Amino acid sequence: MQNKLISDATLVSNYIQGDESSLEILIKRHKQRIFSFIYSKVYDRDVAEDVFQDTFIKVIKTLKRGAYNEEGKFLPWVMRISHNLVIDHFRKNNRMPKFDNSGEFSIFSVLSCDTLNAEKALIKEQVESDVRRLIDELPEDQKEVLMMRMYNDMSFKEISERTGVSINTALGRMRYALINMRKVIEKHNIILTN
Amino acid sequence: MAKLYSKKNKTEIKMNPRDETISFILNYSKALCVIKYKNLKFEALQN
Incomplete structure (x- = not known):
């Protein structure tokens, strides 16, 4: 309950000052919205986890480097980072299509080795x-x-x-x-x- | 019966990341240290 009273801006400021627990509160406060947003774009639990993790790694680096410009918009900023990372993910996958081979279609039925056994x-x-x-x-x-x-x-x-x-x-x-x-x-x- | 033309409410997906992911992020945060030297900034992972 106490956590709810502290604004994002204050938590961000505290975190920059070195209070690690502020980040925990921020993550717990926004994790559902951010993760659901990412999942709604990628529809893959594991990829969503990766993008979520990369988003916060970027957030942490930016905050610790003192490059964050506080305008009271922490959540929209994090959402923008995750959105960009989702785009990066799709760009990367378009360049290199991935077959996870989990469905009925097996890539090995199409790809065969010419050499005889x-x-x-x-x-x-x-x-x-x-x-x-x-x-x-x-x-x-x-x-x-x-x-x-x-x-x-x-x-x-x-x-x-x-x-x-x-x-x-x-x-x-x-x-x-x-x-x-x-x-x-x-x-x-x-x-x-x- | 009257037809309803109102848009269907989008079923919002509500999901949470795994605890391990959160734990990794928090540990990463604790381990990351940015060292400032003049105009330069160096990142160091103290793990």
């Missing part, structure tokens, strides 16, 4: 070695065209020039190579998927 890398290695063995089983002319096309990334024009056959023949050899490989795969039930 150990198991998948092993399977990939096995699949590639199986394909190599299948290619080795092909007749030489088909194997030659397939290797040039798939591993050397050559066009059929380049393949025809290199092997001395027409483009159609090269295309035909490639076609037969694939048909033959598929036949072997089906016959032996080879699984070539990762």
Whole structure:
């Protein structure tokens, strides 16, 4: 009750003189209004706590440095500081959007790592070695065209020039190579998927 | 029945900061010391 009688201006003045308990009274007097104001803007309990804390750190620094100009408007001044800090918070968050990953949406479902894990890398290695063995089983002319096309990334024009056959023949050899490989795969039930 | 066109009263949020936050602020205040030297001011945390 006694506290109510002391004006904000007097408390601020006492605090500047070194009376720490005055700050406690000021905080207790205005905490609900200031905190509710901050919360009504940020709608996040933890962020509101942070902004509230930063507001009073600023208040304390300003008062202790003797930079506060007492005009009997302590609360509007603190509210202005908290308002500016709320704006700072939103500016900072716009620059760096934050995903807290607490909702249904998971950021990790969108972001994925391209590198394979150990198991998948092993399977990939096995699949590639199986394909190599299948290619080795092909007749030489088909194997030659397939290797040039798939591993050397050559066009059929380049393949025809290199092997001395027409483009159609090269295309035909490639076609037969694939048909033959598929036949072997089906016959032996080879699984070539990762 | 007559329609009411008056604005709805805004439900004011009434919340208080955690005790730990208040305690931190008060401790910070006690620890902070501003040292004045000529025209310069230095902040020191005595913790």
